[in-house]
Amino acid sequence: MNSKKLLIAVVLVSLVGCAQKPSREIIAEDGALTAVPTSSLLEQAQQAIEAGEFRNADPLLQQLNASARTSKETLQYNLLALEYAIKLKNIDQSQQVLDRIKHDQLNQSSKELQIKHGLLKAEFYELSGQFLIAARERDFLSSILEGDVKETNHQFIWQDLTNLSLENLLKWAETAPNTQFADWLQLAAIAKDPEFTLKEHVMAVQEWKSAHPSHPASIKLPGGLALLAEIAQQQPKHIALMLPLSGNLANSGQAVRDGFMAAYYQTLKRGYDVPMISIIDSSAAGSISLAYGDAKALEAEWVIGPLEKRQVNTLAKLEELPLPTLALNYSDNTAVGEMPDDLYQYGLAAEDEARLIAEYAFQQGLRRVLAVAPDNDWGKRIYTAFEIRWIQLGGDVAEQRFYKQQKDYNPEIKALLNVDDSQDRYKSIRRIMSEPVEFEARRRQDADWVFLLAMPIQGRQIRPMFDFNFAGDLPIYSTSQIFSGKNNRKKDQDLNGIYFTDLPWLLEDSEIKSIVQDNHKRAKGSYARLYAMGVDAFRLYPRLNQLSVLPNSKIFGVTGDLSMDSEGRVHRKMPMARFVRGLPKAISTDQP
Template sequence: MRTTLLLILLSSMLVACGGLSTRPSSPEQQALSKAERIQGLLTEAHGSLSPAKERMQLKAATLLLEEEQRHLAQQIINQLQPDLLPLRDYARYVEVSSELLIQRGEYQEARLLLETPRLLENLDTLSQTRQLTHALLRAEVFALLGSHIASAQQRIYINPLLNSKNQRSNREAIWNSLMYVSTADLLHYQKTSFGGEYQGWLELAVIAKDNQGDLEQQLAQLQSWQQQWQDHPANQELPGGLQLIKELAANRPQQVALLLPLTGKLAPFGKAVRDGFIAALYETRNRGGKVPNLKIYNTENHSDFMALYQQAITEGAEMIIGPLEKHRLSLLFDAGDLPVPTLGLNRITDYGDAPEQLFQFGLVPQDEASQVADIAFLENHRQALIIAPKGDWGDKVSQAFSERWEALGGKTIKRSLYTGQADYSNSLKDSLLLQESEDRSKRIRRLIGEPIEFLPRRRQDIDMVFMLARPQQARSLKPLLEYHYAGDLPIYGTSRLYAGYEDTRKDRDINGIRFTDMPWVLRKPSAMQQTINTEIKQSKQYQRMYALGIDSFQLHPRLRQLQETANSRVYGHTGRLKLNERNEIERQMLFARFKRNKATIIPTATETIDLILNDREGVTNDWEMAN
């Protein structure tokens, strides 16, 4: 019966293509021919005995998957009995099934299937193509589960077996995975590795991540690595822009000017950025690294910002860092060509194109919103409820989430807007359609004329919540979601809902919420951070601004590296930093969850799945050849 239904569905597919043709020439006719092949395979399978029946069903499912007819492919896969397939065909069944699981976001289920004992214990008896495809799928699943070391290991193992084109993309994927691993973990794995290429990759990754503020130290370690690992695959083409380190060290700015507000209402923020920059400078100098001469200018003491900007250059600045304020940053847009590279510490997105030498680096929440959309989508959510405050900030950040979410294929079902604690409950109740549920109950009571047992039911067309809120707001909103029968929905947020320090008594109300935040806030405090917290009063409130200052120091000699190498990153305290086509520094943050009243880092999938989804291109499919 189920096979008959599938044949009817496929017939509908054929009719939709516009009829049959025995001499396909156009793409439409070729697609029709494939649909006919699928229908023929299923018809033949219907009258066949096992295992021939399962083999034909598997072929049909493979063709449907190629045509992105995933629902039909899944129906066929659900029908066949895989244990009846010989090993070679069983391996293909695992590949098709795991592909379908991955596309549904069921990554752990895909991993279990790929690690089934029957396949793993006999993998070496299969063709090299089958083994490669299996290893690449495992690497993909590991990366999507956040097991980046395991993903890198898989790829390192198969790298010699790939052709030159695929080796290059595979090396990029290895590097991408290793760059998600903390320096502490890289050092741990380095101590326990057994040498070989894997050891070389780990050592290179530590060099790339552990010397962000000291180009000379990084260059010395890199040259030593190249001498030791002359035949290593990564030595053919150093990843992540490392080939530019020597030039960057030789051409670093000799004098840098900080243009920041050091008096007035923004003084605490400007001073925190300044102190972070100086702390990073001193740390590098104390380790023997070269640092620029530094001059600091208070933007609040000058009514003419552009005159101050020119003064800094006249007094020897080869690079400007600042301003912090958007209205002063806009003056640099108006100035046209700038004489020196300038790292503005904010971002303007609606003021036209920036001058060529202007780079914008700010702690903008829009980057976090886009990252949350990526993570939620990879975790197989598709229909979002947004909870946001009324006003400019809520509008901009929720719009950034929605744009990325809908570009991925998700749908924003509803925006629940609030103004203050007084309207939290009503706005949530309306957005969850609880009033409609209650009204429906009242109508039924009137119709039957007697009391009925009734439990309100929230809307069922949402599967996740994106919450924009400050800590105190989040501590009220999450319990209200539970009260309004939405406690089963996963909640995602940005760094705005975390104070940046532990408060286990208050944060018990937001247990379970997942959110983005910077390494400086979420990771164990470094020696530099401990010094800042000890020596500077009120440092707790401005943690993120210190990190902005430190990363400004780390970025200032590396802008060319980010410009010239697409996959280059700076691994900063504010996040994983890259440069987009508009000369804006984008940050990828860590991901955390409130667990037992504390923010706990949880692994995230790779930054982009484009490489993962395409890196099997060129691995010959030997299905037809083998049969």
């Protein structure tokens, strides 16, 4: 008779438990029981996790949890359970597994298991947004790592540090002077300084290398820093700045132009070379093809612009561009591999902000959202970007509502929070009961935060409705559109408590910001972000090659941390803020 074995899981229990129970059993056709060695289960679970076969890994880990184990096998099991939880982006479960790993077991274990524990611990900190602690953990491990693992670990140290603010990098570097980690912090601070011109960055990096010749980052510069000197030698001599300076978009075009030229003159004043700039009114040119004809006639080597989405859509359909171009908006075409080779796209896309809010909320341990967005194309587009990222992370949407512009938003928010249902139940009970019934209206309890898409006027009306409907304890997150760009303590009292993401330009002081605001009255109002966009457009174009060649590299600007995808689209990561007493206050997401 064939001796093929049939596997039957005897016990399935929670991963979090640690009870010592009999090992897994196999029932053969002759009825005999054979225990599956714990070592075999560990090996199978490791293979399943590495292959991303989580459905297969889950029962194996549950069976391991129910098996008799040696001290070493218990540590191996816990490390597998930790790796599994991290792969599933389950922060709470990861923390529970970390807490149950005993230090005496770890200290008595092999170097291999200690390294695995340290690297997984760093991954957990990264998953939960604790980037400084993650970098410290990786720096601590660096001396005992070898080969590709050591190199990869250095890359993660750099990515962790570039997620921190410039202010905190400098502060923490001072707390541990003359250490390898402090030197990492100093180099990251150099890279993140938005005031540096390209050549100033080259000089600062060279000075750092000279001061720390044996540092791992000096031996192999991270994040595209090694390319800076070469990039600085390959700059265009003549640029056409193509913007709408007349017509309906004139004010927007002029704001971008003035920000761009402010950065240009700041660089010139510092004694560095700048290209010749020819300014072309894309509205007056008649068509985008004629505007490019003007640029070529002027012998420009690059174009920065256009700003109008319709014109960027036209460029995206071409097989080949007349000149390499940094467009200041995004085309509607997001298909992979269909963009002209020399087209780069940069703008202030709210989609980036919505995805960032999803990531930040998830890092805070929030899991189930109530979403409120305008019932228009913009609101649905931004909400969709948020929802896709939120679900990718593992979050749930309790309910979404799209609102139309109206005078009273209370019915909309009341319905979202199911307060109506609570009152309807009370009325039903009143009809049944002859005695008076005590009643307090309640909101739904199946959500732990709110994603609100709104302009300032709508936001000031909607935010108080959550307090009124018993949801004042729910944290509310929004995109930069919730802030007008100009401080207004009286009006924005109604936005108190809202978390939102916005440009560093609006949340931090800088030399270039002072220059722009001193010379342009509109720079403190609704056009403030466009002035910042102009500044970053000037600073971005010289480094497009850096972003293109190195996918994980970033440029740190006044509109956020800038990176590029494979289609030449520039994405932004921005700091968080919160309305406090009617004013936006930057909040640090860096944890010491």
